[in-house]
Amino acid sequence: MGTSDCWHCEQRSSLKDDSPLSVDNENGSETGSLSIVVLGASGDLAKKKTFPALFNLYKQGFLLANEVCIFGYARTKISDEELRNRIHGYLVKAKDASPEQLEIVSKFLHLIKYVSGSYDSEDDFRLLDKEISKHESITNTAEGSSRRLFYLALPPSVYPSVSKMIKTSCMNKSDLGGWTRVVVEKPFGKDLESAEQLSTQIGGLFEEPQIYRIDHYLGKELVQNMLVLRFANRLFLPLWNRDNIANVQIVFKEDFGTEGRGGYFDQYGIIRDIIQNHLLQIFCLVAMEKPVSLSPEHIRDEKVKVLESVLPIEDDDVVLGQYEGYRDDPTVPDHSNTPTFATVILRVHNERWEGVPFILKAGKALGSRKADIRVQFKDVPGDIFKCQKQGRNEFVIRLQPSEAMYMKLTVKQPGLEMATIQSELDLSYIQRYQGVTIPEAYERLILDTIRGDQQHFVRRDELKASWEIFTPLLHRIDKGEFKSIPYKPGSRGPAEADELLEKAGYVQTHGYIWIPPTL
Known part of the structure; x- marks a missing residue:
C-alpha cells in the first residue's frame, strides 16, 4: 500500500x-x-x-x-x-x-x-x-x-x-x-457445518459485540456508498424494484491465475474465495430493504432478511469453469475439479425482487481486471427511436480499479440527423475528487473496530444464512457431481456463462465501451 x-x-x-x-x-x-x-x-x-x-x-x-x-x-x-x-x-x-x-x-x-x-x-x-x-x-x-x-x-x-x-x-x-x-x-469455515462449529467455538469464549468478522470488501469506498446512493436519493427510490430493473450483475474479474497459491486455492475454489463472502455482501447492500436507522444492528438485520429470502440455487443457474493450465501447478491435484470461474444466479423471493435475477460472477485468468455492480433496467415500452438494439439503461458502480459511478443512457448523436447513441453520465472519482486519497479497506475497518462500530462486519446469523445458500452447491462440487468447464486464460470464461446471462435476460450493449478518464 x-x-x-x-x-x-x-x-x-x-x-x-x-x-x-x-x-x-x-x-x-x-x-x-x-x-x-x-x-x-x-x-x-x-x-x-x-x-x-x-x-x-x-x-x-x-x-x-x-x-x-x-x-x-x-x-x-x-x-x-x-x-x-x-x-x-x-x-x-x-x-x-x-x-x-x-x-x-x-x-x-x-x-x-x-x-x-x-x-x-x-x-x-x-x-x-x-x-x-x-x-x-x-x-x-x-x-x-x-x-x-x-x-x-x-x-x-x-x-x-x-x-x-x-x-x-x-x-x-x-x-x-x-x-x-x-x-x-475469512474464510469463516468451508461450509455451513464448519462455519457453525467455528462460530460456536469462538462464540463460547467471546460475546458477539467483541467479535469482528472482517470482509475487506465492506471497507471499499464504493461499497460503503451503496446505502447513501439507495436511501439518500429520491431518484432511485421508485426505480429500485422488479417493475423497473431487469437484472443485476455483481462481477469480480482477475487477469491472472493462482500464481503460486494453487495448493491453497484448490482447497476453497472461487465460490468460497470470492462469491460466498465478498460478492454476497455486496448483494445484500444492493437488495436489502431500508433499515430503521444507521445503527449497525438495524443494518445487519436487513441483510439477514434478504439472505433468508434467497431461493435454493438451481443447477440451471450455475456455470463453473477452470482455466487451462491451472492443474499444471505442482501443488494442484492432477484431477482437480476446483472452479476458478463461476457464474451463479440468485433469485430473491420477496415483493421487491420477485423475478429479478441477481447474477454473481467471479473468475481468475480472465481478459480484464475489475470489480463492479451493474444494474440493468428494462426496455423502454414503445421504442419510437428504434434504439433498443443499442442497449439498455444501466447504472454501473465500478469498485476497482478506477472507482466510478456512471449511468448509461441513450442520447441523440450530435449532428443534423436524428440518430441515437449510447453515452453516460459519469462520476469518476479520479476527476471529481482530485487530491483526495481514498482509504484502503483495511484501514477503514480497523478504525471501525477501534471505534466499536460493527456495521461493516459480518454477524453470526448473517454468516449462517450465507452458508445456507451455497453449501448444497459446494458439496456437489466437492463430490465431483458438478463439473468445471475448461476455458482459455485471457478469455471471458466459458461460453456457457454468456449463454446463461442471455437466458437470464441480460442484454449486452453493442458499440459502446466506458473508458475510465485520466488526469
Missing part, C-alpha cells in the same frame, strides 16, 4: 508524539492505552495489509504515539528490529521516500514490539499479556480502562486455540470503560 500526497499530509507532518488521543464513537470519546496485537505478524497478510493499514491510520492521526503500542506475535523467532525491517518496505515506496516520509515511518516502526510464541501455549500468551500490561503501566492507564485489539492474521485452523489463549491469558482485566476485541479474517 503506497502513500500519496493529499490534504492529510500537512496534518501528518505536524503530529506530535505527546498529542492526546481522543477517538469519538457512539459512546463518546475513549482515552487510555490502546494495544493492537497482530497475531501472525510474520505472514504475508500482516506485512502487506495489516501493518500498512495501521501505518496509514498513524499518519492521519488516528493512532498516536503516547497511547498506542503495536505488538507482533508469531512463532518465528526474530527481534523487534528484524520485524520492523521486514515491514519497512511495505510502508513506503522508494519514490515516496522523502526525509519527512522516512521520519514518519521510523516513528511508526518504533511503536512496534515483537513477541515470539506458540499459538496454543498459555505460558507464551502470559508473556504477551505481561508485555501489554507493561505498556499500559507506562501510559498510566487505570486498570480496566485499557483497550486491547487482537487481529488474527492467521489460518482459520488456529482460531479456536488462539481465541482460547486470549480469553484465558490476555483479556482486559475488568470493565471500567476498557474492552477486548478480536478481529478474525
